[in-house]
Amino acid sequence: MADKHLSTQFDAELTAVSSRVMELGGLVESQIRQAIHALSNFSVEVANEVVANEARVNAMEVEIDHDLSSIIARRQPTARDLRLLIAISKTTANLERAGDEAAKIARMVLSIINSGAPRNLPSLELRVAADLASSLLNKALDAFARLDVHAALDILKEDDAIDREFGGFVRKLITFMMEDPRTISPSLDLLFLAKAIERVGDHAKNIAEFIIYVVKGADVRHTSIENVESVVK
Template identity: 70%
Template sequence: MTDKHLSTQFDSELNALSSRVMEMGGLAEAQIRQASYALANFNEEAAARVMQDEHRVNLMELEIDRELSSVIARRQPAARDLRLLMAMSRVTANLERVGDEAERVARMVQAIVAKGGALRPLPAGELRVAAELASGQLRQALDAFARLDTEAALAILKADDALDREFDGFVRKLITYMMEDPRTISAGLDLLFVAKAIERIGDHATNIAEFIIYVAKGADVRHSTMEQIESTVKSRG
């Protein structure tokens, strides 16, 4: 994941931090899968497990941040090494927010189950497709971050439109259902919050993709057009 360093110990510290970030990413992915299962099956036990795991995600963020601060203070890295450490901090912050969104989905599942019959006419099953897309984006982003693969990062940024289209289409359909049957409005609003949480998970995956380009190219592309990002990725350096 990193270039060869003069300090073997520094190499070891960077690799250990990278492993911790990937471990946190794996836990966040597991939360999404569990939340998706809870949503597809309206399973309250699965929803409860998502919320239990959220505490572990929060602890990992704090631990990784402490380790990052220690390495920066002791090693005083410059250039790409400093960008890498800063990017790790931002990735863990985004993973913690992914956990928050998974927990939000789980809480909404519990609320929907409590409403019972009002849910039946609603297209809840369609959200699983969006959840799988978001989970896939996060997994690809983490794999690309492990390799600092800018081409893969660019592909993730381009693919984000698919999740946005899923979200927009679901919202239109959900509004139609609620207009036709006002009894579904309460449960429908819960599903709307679920859909928004899933969309945000995709947003966090694209944030990670942007951090890859930042580390590898030294360019902050967060507010750039796709054409500008492509140019940055294809540039030397």
């Protein structure tokens, strides 16, 4: 009976910390959406709001890490439970970094506005890649909540679409810079924005890999998609 009681307590603690991770994920998703809005509309107000909320994201990461350390120290979990706690810790770190990218986008938007950069640069075309990255992060959080390895596999495949958008955007920026040297400085700003958006997709991909690690016990980082498919199936 005592073991059952301890198990119930442990499950409750896991549920609580998982809920906090989902809360953090929701905040980061909001940050990314607002950063994209600020970019699309050159909004100083929204960009400043994103930057101001960065501290909240950082604080939540610290709180979740503290909770995880406490659970591991007291419960000394093994096997899948330990993998889950490790994955939650890594997911939290990736969410915080995705939040950093959102803040970076907001700061770059403010820089572009303050510099009076030409509005004919293809900044709005970043919206496609940004929406893809935001959607991918949302899917990764949903898959993590359900520990759905098949959804995780789909996310790994979708990340390639963001990479293709990034490559196409870089080629377009190069064309702008070659045709008009005055666009070089603002084009470089947009290049950094595009890279930040790509990194959001990378963080979603990392979370998907952690899901497979929890469920299958296999580390699929830095392996081919064919190998990941064989692990999942």
